[in-house]
Amino acid sequence: MGEGVGYMEKNTPFIAVEGPIGAGKTTLAAMLGEHFALPVVKEIVEENPFIDKFYQNMDDWSFQLEMFFLCNRYKQLKETVQEYVMSGKPVVSDYHIFKNLIFSQRTLTGAERDKYEQIYHILTDDLPKPNIMIYIKASLETLLHRIAKRGRPFEQDMDPGYLQQLIEDYEAAMSSLADREPSTIIMTIDANRVDFVQNKNQFEEIASQLKENLS
Numbered sequence: 226m227g228e229g230v231g232y233m234e235k236n237t238p239f240i241a242v243e244g245p246i247g248a249g250k251t252t253l254a255a256m257l258g259e260h261f262a263l264p265v266v267k268e269i270v271e272e273n274p275f276i277d278k279f280y281q282n283m284d285d286w287s288f289q290l291e292m293f294f295l296c297n298r299y300k301q302l303k304e305t306v307q308e309y310v311m312s313g314k315p316v317v318s319d320y321h322i323f324k325n326l327i328f329s330q331r332t333l334t335g336a337e338r339d340k341y342e343q344i345y346h347i348l349t350d351d352l353p354k355p356n357i358m359i360y361i362k363a364s365l366e367t368l369l370h371r372i373a374k375r376g377r378p379f380e381q382d383m384d385p386g387y388l389q390q391l392i393e394d395y396e397a398a399m400s401s402l403a404d405r406e407p408s409t410i411i412m413t414i415d416a417n418r419v420d421f422v423q424n425k426n427q428f429e430e431i432a433s434q435l436k437e438n439l440s
């Protein structure tokens with residue numbers, strides 16, 4: 226552990242790991258944090274008071290849930306920017322704040338969606354965003370298998386159609402990010418072919434590709 230990455234003062238590495246539910250974001254972010262001795266910013270999940278209700282009845286609970294995620298992530302992003310990014314310290318996060326838009330465009334409609342998007346932009350437009358994106362993609366079968374294995378009770382009856390839609394939404398969001406922000410480095414990992422948990426060499430390959438992008 227503790228390979229060390231160095232950093233550029235003006236362009237501090239701010240690394241986000243992204244991908245649909247159960248892709249392995251938290252796992253990979255923790256492994257990279259350990260490997261490079263970087264601080265890891267982790268999504269708050271278990272204390273979320275709406276997630277259970279949301280999975281039971283999306284129509285009734287989407288707005289509350291999306292707002293809760295947005296407020297938490299905004300607070301975390303502000304702190305991350307202050308503590309690390311603006312102080313020239315590299316950091317890795319197990320999400321990118323733009324996932325709020327990926328999910329909310331799927332779960333919200335009409336006036337609530339418009340209001341939510343306005344609030345998202347007011348809160349986040351002036352904050353620095355990750356400049357390196359590690360995108361983990363995976364098939365529906367792989368994701369369902371991992372979600373079952375992890376065993377969070379509220380995810381066990383997840384509609385496979387919802388997850389499949391998110392897989393497609395993530396693909397579209399990543400290609401739109403590449404068009405919109407060509408300076409953001411996007412590293413894509415196909416979790417159906419690459420197993421960074423069981424296969425040490427495959428993890429080393431990801432780490433060395435990341436290291437190249439950091440220097």
Ligand SMILES: Nc1ncnc2c1ncn2[C@@H]1O[C@H](COP(=O)(O)OP(=O)(O)OP(=O)(O)O)[C@@H](O)[C@H]1O
Nearest residue numbers: 245246247248249250251252371374375420421422
């Ligand atoms: N390469 C892998 N091979 C086998 N299992 C894996 C692999 N990567 C992650 N897992 C397992 O899959 C489950 C989901 O992983 P993880 O929690 O890292 O996903 P996540 O993308 O952070 O999920 P979420 O979207 O819910 O935040 C965990 O049980 C984890 O141990």
Ligand SMILES: Nc1nc(=O)c2ncn([C@H]3C[C@H](O)[C@@H](CO)O3)c2[nH]1
Nearest residue numbers: 246270290291294324325328332380
């Ligand atoms: N609707 C919705 N909006 C989000 O911004 C969001 N972010 C994560 N999740 C769900 C996925 C996992 O079940 C669980 C942990 O990631 O929470 C979300 N759900």
